[in-house]
Amino acid sequence: MSRFDGYVLRQLLVLFGFFLLVLVGVLWISRSVSLFDRLISGGQSAMVFLEFTALSLPTLIRTVMPMAAFGAAVYATNRLSRDSELTVMLATGSSPLRLARPMLYFGVVTALMMAVLTTYLRPASIQQLGLREAEVTRDLTAQLLNEGSFMHPTSGVTFYIGKIDPDGTLHDVFLSDRRDQLRPITYTAARAFLVSTDDQLSLVMVQGMAMRYNSKLKSLSTTLFADFSYDITSLASARSGGKRNLRGVPTTELFSRSGRAALLATGNYDTGEITEELHERLAWIVIVITVPLVGYAAMMMGGFSRFGLWPQALTAFAILLLLEGLRGLATSVVLNHPQLWWLLYLPAGIGLTFSALMLRGSGRPLRLYLHSTRHTRRNA
Incomplete structure (x- = not known):
């Protein structure tokens, strides 16, 4: 040079x-x-x-x-x-x-x-x-613990928390589940707690009300409850998963005949x-x-x-x-x-x-x- x-x-x-x-x-x-x-x-x-x-x-x-x-x-x-x-x-x-x-x-x-x-x-x-x-x-706990704003963990679900105490108690909880368009249901509760087990995440609501609307009968049913447990694990499974991103496949795998065959x-x-x-x-x-x-x-x-x-x-x-x-x-x-x-x-x-x-x-x-x-x- x-x-x-x-x-x-x-x-x-x-x-x-x-x-x-x-x-x-x-x-x-x-x-x-x-x-x-x-x-x-x-x-x-x-x-x-x-x-x-x-x-x-x-x-x-x-x-x-x-x-x-x-x-x-x-x-x-x-x-x-x-x-x-x-x-x-x-x-x-x-x-x-x-x-x-x-x-x-x-x-x-x-x-x-x-x-x-x-x-x-x-x-x-x-x-x-x-x-x-x-x-x-899958980290729904971090997503849901956000006070003062409406959150949408998945399509058709809206969640709101009015206030969160230092000990984790949720106040003024609102949960709307519209995944079933024929029978949407809305929950409100004065207090609630997030309870996590090995493979399940539940929302335990206290002193609340459940409102279910039947679109066929044009009727609204209301139920008062002292405590109610709502399984929200399905929200994580609905959003996780999916096929493998082809852009992230290693180049060596794309070069090899066996790798291409496995992808096909x-x-x-x-x-x-x-x-x-x-x-x-x-x-x-x-x-x-x-x-x-x-x-x-x-x-x-x-x-x-x-x-x-x-x-x-x-x-x-x-x-x-x-x-x-x-x-x-x-x-x-x-x-x-x-x-x-x-x-x-x-x-x-x-x-x-x-x-x-x-x-x-x-x-x-x-x-x-x-x-x-x-x-x-x-x-x-």
Whole structure:
């Protein structure tokens, strides 16, 4: 690696880190607001929120990494052009293709980061996040012990507590169960207690009333009780469970024939979903090599201007949008036709082709200008 390549590569890595930090921060703030409200209102602690945030970071980083690499390549090329460093290198005989070498090194470095992220860290974090979400869902005690607000532990159930004493006594309890639409029932109680056994969680209500409505007969029956026990274990079982998240399946399992066969045997996934997930992880590795070269090649098109390279930057961004659209289209095709898995790598191939064509045509205005200048000096 030459001194110039190392100089450009250091700039690219610094800019990449900056853009990655900014983009992850913006995306994290937009997503964490709803997550914070959902967890805290459900009675969870701030540590649970931080744990969930940390487990979601690999997915956020993978999402914005291509954009950060693209932004670093475009910004670094624009700064090198503005400082006339690219002009000097081209004037000494270096071709735009030769100057693209640090961009290729940068793409390889980001591809290695993406390989670790998309094949190991992200599936592991999604798998752990699913386990923690199931644990939080089953923790009904933490969800229900939230005074002064209406809570919905599951669909069709509303729970309210007016006040909670330090000893755990609940006051002014309201419980509405509308899971049976024909016969909804509502409980109110002056006091209540949560009683947990080995595998059962019960709400013991004292001095209350039960109101059951019969929609067929259009009648409302009311029952007063001194104490009544209501099993709420079913609320946890209704919300827990579900099929395994394919995004959290280890990459080695997707690669192995036995692993794919086991996933198909569950009946939760088809061949298209498994094939798309496997090759999408690998396609993300290739795309982060392509986007810096696309940004650099587009910025090298045309002549140099003191007004900057904004037209070239817009061209590079348009190509990036085109590649992203092709990736979305390829994903939908592979889901229905898994034998066309190679389409997921087609956007990266198209991006590399665009880069080669643009680099072949770039730098010519400067070379023509230098040639005409030398010719004029000879004649003089």
